[in-house]
Amino acid sequence: MDFEHCSCSGKSLNRLLQPALLATLSEKPSHGYALLQRVCELEFFAGAPPDASGLYKALKEMELEGLVFSSWDLSASGPARRLYALSSSGEACGRQWVKTLETYREQIDGLLDLLTKDKPKASTRS
Amino acid sequence: MDFEHCSCSGKSLNRLLQPALLATLSEKPSHGYALLQRVCELEFFAGAPPDASGLYKALKEMELEGLVFSSWDLSASGPARRLYALSSSGEACGRQWVKTLETYREQIDGLLDLLTKDKPKASTRS
DNA sequence: TCCTCTATTGGAATTGATCCAGTAGTATGT
DNA sequence: ACATACTACTGGATCAATTCCAATAGAGGA
Numbered sequence: 001m002d003f004e005h006c007s008c009s010g011k012s013l014n015r016l017l018q019p020a021l022l023a024t025l026s027e028k029p030s031h032g033y034a035l036l037q038r039v040c041e042l043e044f045f046a047g048a049p050p051d052a053s054g055l056y057k058a059l060k061e062m063e064l065e066g067l068v069f070s071s072w073d074l075s076a077s078g079p080a081r082r083l084y085a086l087s088s089s090g091e092a093c094g095r096q097w098v099k100t101l102e103t104y105r106e107q108i109d110g111l112l113d114l115l116t117k118d119k120p121k122a123s124t125r126s
Numbered sequence: 127m128d129f130e131h132c133s134c135s136g137k138s139l140n141r142l143l144q145p146a147l148l149a150t151l152s153e154k155p156s157h158g159y160a161l162l163q164r165v166c167e168l169e170f171f172a173g174a175p176p177d178a179s180g181l182y183k184a185l186k187e188m189e190l191e192g193l194v195f196s197s198w199d200l201s202a203s204g205p206a207r208r209l210y211a212l213s214s215s216g217e218a219c220g221r222q223w224v225k226t227l228e229t230y231r232e233q234i235d236g237l238l239d240l241l242t243k244d245k246p247k248a249s250t251r252s
Numbered sequence: 253t254c255c256t257c258t259a260t261t262g263g264a265a266t267t268g269a270t271c272c273a274g275t276a277g278t279a280t281g282t
Numbered sequence: 283a284c285a286t287a288c289t290a291c292t293g294g295a296t297c298a299a300t301t302c303c304a305a306t307a308g309a310g311g312a
Contacts, residue, residue, distance in 0.1 A: 003219055204258050205306090
């Protein structure tokens with residue numbers, strides 16, 4: 001049985017790009033391309049680097065929502081880069097994400113309990 | 127600041143309907159409407175009951191993938207109900223989901239570490 | 253008869269994500 | 283001078299998933 005193309009093999013946890021960006025930006029302001037490389041290093045995206053275009057779109061969307069603000073940075077050589085920084089709203093959003101992710105973890109634990117309840121499967125669940 | 131419509135308020139953990147259905151069906155075969163009420167009781171979907179149409183579509187999709195099989199049940203009074211039961215492939219899928227959900231939990235923990243790293247926020251993280 | 257609850261289905265519209273192509277500046281090698 | 287590669291961003295088209303909405307239909311009660 002091959003579940004490579006089934007969601008049970010783990011491709012449904014997208015939409016967490018936003019908190020990853022918020023967390024990365026909370027360290028220091030940065031531009032899209034750098035953020036792309038930065039989040040690629042996170043084990044979170046291991047093997048599944050987010051689409052570059054999608055990352056830029058996410059940043060633009062976040063700016064529309066007031067979570068970040070941007071300005072052109074022409075100081076470095078090379079093409080102009082748009083520098084993104086967290087707004088206070090973005091910081092608040094990050095704090096909300098902490099609560100939400102904790103809820104997610106509980107919900108996942110709940111599902112795991114359901115799924116493993118009547119299937120001991122030779123290992124004692126701690 | 128109002129994040130009701132922001133993904134940070136927790137509406138992105140959909141796509142976990144499938145493991146919820148697999149877990150519920152592993153208890154006993156059931157039909158769509160009953161499954162709907164059953165998963166509504168799970169704290170997992172608290173306040174956000176999955177769309178009925180979407181649940182039926184998910185079941186149909188799962189049958190196409192061979193995870194469940196169905197038959198009409200005319201024994202009870204009222205409209206005919208389509209009874210779904212897990213196939214062995216569906217059981218295997220559930221086992222795969224266990225691994226995937228454990229990975230999800232680790233990834234969420236990783237994100238939480240990132241988000242809370244430099245923001246102690248008056249509470250010591252255990 | 254009319255309403256409500258059970259039970260399922262299908263189409264339309266919306267949203268989100270990905271794919272792909274294009275533009276542009278700089279640096280390096282030949 | 284020219285080709286190439288890397289940095290950096292953008293926009294359109296497409297594809298998949300989700301939700302919204304309307305319809306059908308049996309059974310039971312007021």
